Amino acid sequence: MRVALDAMGGDRAPAVNLEGGADALRRYPSLTTLLVVGDEEILREEAPKHGLDLADPRVKLVHAPEVIGMSEPGAKTVRRKKQSSISVAMDLVKAGEADAFVSAGNTGACVAAAQLKLRLIPGIERAGIASGLPNEFGPCHLLDAGANPEAKPTHLLGYAIMGSAFAKGVYGVALPKVGIMSNGEEDEKGTAFTKQTFALIKEFVATGRAPFEFVGNVEGHDLFERQLDVCLCDGFTGNVVLKSCEATAKAMSKWLKQELLASPVRKLGAMIAKGAFVNLKERANAEAYGGSPLLGVNGVVIIAHGGSTATAMRNAIRAAVESVNHKVNDHIIEALEGISKMEGGES
Template identity: 75%
Template sequence: MKVALDAMGGDHAPAVNIGGAKEALQLYPAIEKIFLVGDQAALEAECAKQGLSLSDPRVQIVHAPETIGMAEPGAKTVRRKKQSSINVAMDLVKAGEAHAFVSAGNTGAAVASATIKLRLIEGVDRAGIASGLPNEFGVCHLLDAGANPEAKPEHLLVYAIMGSAFAQYALGVKQPKVGLMSNGEEDEKGTTFTKETFALLKQFADSGKAPFEFVGNVEGHDLFETQLDVVLCDGFTGNVVLKSCEATAKAMFKWLKAELTASPIRMLGAKISKGAFMALKERASAESYGGSPLLGVNGVVIIAHGGSTAVAVRNAIRVGMETYEHKVNPHIQETLAKVALT
């Protein structure tokens, strides 16, 4: 399979993008080619620096003269900067030259470009970002993590179908469990929006057509302690929750480090048990998950964290590969056609 990588996207581009591409090429033989999309001169220089040979037939720079900054308004800028790395990379997917788009760049821009160029899958009104959080049982995907801040109940019903297709086909979960994020676990908890969504999901689950188990309302702690594959919410809530969880983990690491270096004796202990902290970092870090699929567009689109490292970019490429190879989108199309919601 072939990947179109936005090599200019993210806080640490193009270094981590080239580094991630290099790792992916080494680790994943299924990748036939990675298109490095961005400023030709900058990418040539970075490839030379990192020893990624451009004579390798699996690597190809595709020049894109423009870059969309992380703080630019996404949807507007995508329309203005037609030759941006995001748009040029998306065009490769649209043309069928690449099978997956991967970017650590401006999320709003990637969502807008994907929606404009690839179009939505029949039966989908709004695309949604499925962001993985590590839990006791594997990974729980928060959907939507920010593409659709003012979602409607019907959007979340489609997200439930798409998220469970991702869990089932990309991750191998037989009967995905889907919860609805609320401010309490009791059925009657929530806002007008979540209550309407709850009723819609329950009705669909009760109809027997749902390719998932609807477990009802869930709370923050269920993200980590409960066996759940998908937690549904509007994109505003999902974005705020995701960033709050990341921020908490980051603060905890920072405080742990401060405490462990507060005295020579603590430093000694920390040195002895160093492996534990590295393992915890591996487990808790967004880096290990690396990429969130944008579900609902006609094509594989993976959005990575703006602060991605090379490992995160590599993992985002892996998620793109898995999403493509396990035919997540064809399965979503098939399921949506079968349940015929609209």
């Protein structure tokens, strides 16, 4: 397994990327090669400080002298900075020298580079980021969580097909449940966009070709307490929801800690319940997911949060390895081919 790591991407680069990469090499035996992409001079100086052994035959430095900043426009900068760490790492996947790409860098640039260099899977109009949230019944994936802010209803239909294929192939869900994020569960609720999407998906489901169960409109609380595998939304809405959920989890953890340390009696209770608190933190911890797959492109692309820690980057690399092992794109292609065959049989 060969993973191309954008070592210069993210708010804490290259430190957390190098540390996360070193940890991934220790933990995941199937990771045979880590292609560390970035300014070689900087990486040679920083790697020893963060536990990455450059003498390890599994580590290969790939020089990329340019960096795309977090605030730079994605597509324009990818075209202008052809030697950026994002572009060079994506080129490795395109050339077949890497099996997957991982970055905590500029999301727009990662999406643009993936679509320009790897191209979309035939039948998919737009790529989408699938970000997992902890749900009582298993992970619920927001799709899209930031790749396509100005989506069309047909894009969300594509997300429904890809998301259900992802849930089947990776999590073994026989018939994934798919809903649309709205401001109420009633069919008539939502914006003009969500109403059009609702009608389109309902019409598609009526043909009998849908590889998922459509549960209609869903609300914010459904993400955590309803049996739901994929929640459809445009990238703007998904990104706001995702970051709000992450911030809420961090705030609640901080407030709970403050209250538990407020008195000796509470401290004693906290010690007794320590195991439960640890498990709860792990369940709600975004770092455990590490990175989110960009579904719809001809390659495995994992996009991590710009503020990722070393633990998150290690888990982003783990997500890349798992996506390759689970053959995520093969499941998406299979789902699309199945729909096409059914269309052909009807005509």
